[in-house]
Amino acid sequence: MAICTQNHVFIVTYGRSGSTVLQRILQSIDGYFIRGENNNTLFPLFLAYRRAFEARHGHGNSDHHASDPWYGANNIDPETFAQNLVELFVRDIVQPPTSARVVGFKEIRFHEAGEDLFEPYLDFIAANFPASKFIFNMRRWQDVAKSSWWATMDPSRVRAIIEDADKMYTNYAAKHPETSLVMQYESFVGNPDAFAPLFAFLGEPYKPDDVAELLGDRLLHARNVGQEKDG
Numbered sequence: 001m002a003i004c005t006q007n008h009v010f011i012v013t014y015g016r017s018g019s020t021v022l023q024r025i026l027q028s029i030d031g032y033f034i035r036g037e038n039n040n041t042l043f044p045l046f047l048a049y050r051r052a053f054e055a056r057h058g059h060g061n062s063d064h065h066a067s068d069p070w071y072g073a074n075n076i077d078p079e080t081f082a083q084n085l086v087e088l089f090v091r092d093i094v095q096p097p098t099s100a101r102v103v104g105f106k107e108i109r110f111h112e113a114g115e116d117l118f119e120p121y122l123d124f125i126a127a128n129f130p131a132s133k134f135i136f137n138m139r140r141w142q143d144v145a146k147s148s149w150w151a152t153m154d155p156s157r158v159r160a161i162i163e164d165a166d167k168m169y170t171n172y173a174a175k176h177p178e179t180s181l182v183m184q185y186e187s188f189v190g191n192p193d194a195f196a197p198l199f200a201f202l203g204e205p206y207k208p209d210d211v212a213e214l215l216g217d218r219l220l221h222a223r224n225v226g227q228e229k230d231g
Helices: 018-025 041-059 076-096 115-127 148-152 155-175 194-204 207-223
Strands: 007-012 032-035 100-107 132-139 180-184
Touching: 007 018, 007 032, 007 115, 018 032, 018 100, 018 194, 018 207, 041 076, 041 100, 041 115, 076 100, 076 148, 115 132, 115 155, 132 155, 132 194, 155 180, 180 194, 194 207
Parallel strands: 007 100, 007 132, 032 100, 132 180
Antiparallel strands: none
């Protein structure tokens, strides 16, 4: 049973996908508290839970004598351990105000879990953060490859990373349509109406003028500080 009380939203993406725009849109919704990246701090906590689960169910199905190498494994409680880890993560990393009704963050490193662990990782999040919803944000790899640090990499390597991530995103969303939304950067850049499905997915009122203003502010900020518009 999850211990956090707020509902949750997570932006699942890779770098230079336009996810900062999504973050700003979510932050504009009354009662939403959406953090930026945390270097995928939650992933090693998920791995710790998996190890506890494997210890309990692989070696703790019967009592062990004090002289046995797996003595005490039957007393391991991986679910409570997971809940405690999540509580610490929320308290010390996310640090949401008590007034928030929806909490979350964006992270560009979810896909680094790899194909085998990506789905279990998100399932772990869904099981321990109430009412979790995932927004998968994607962008054409050709454009990602031109942006920021990606431009220093071999384009074929960038393509492989982005296409593998997109595959994981779409596969997970197809299995969990009620809690997943796939968005494409090219569809919403400069197009406020493309965010209407996002608000419908979240069950929030869509205010096109407010979204248009946020998109306009983002473009103006990019020009003024010399940043790319696809942050």
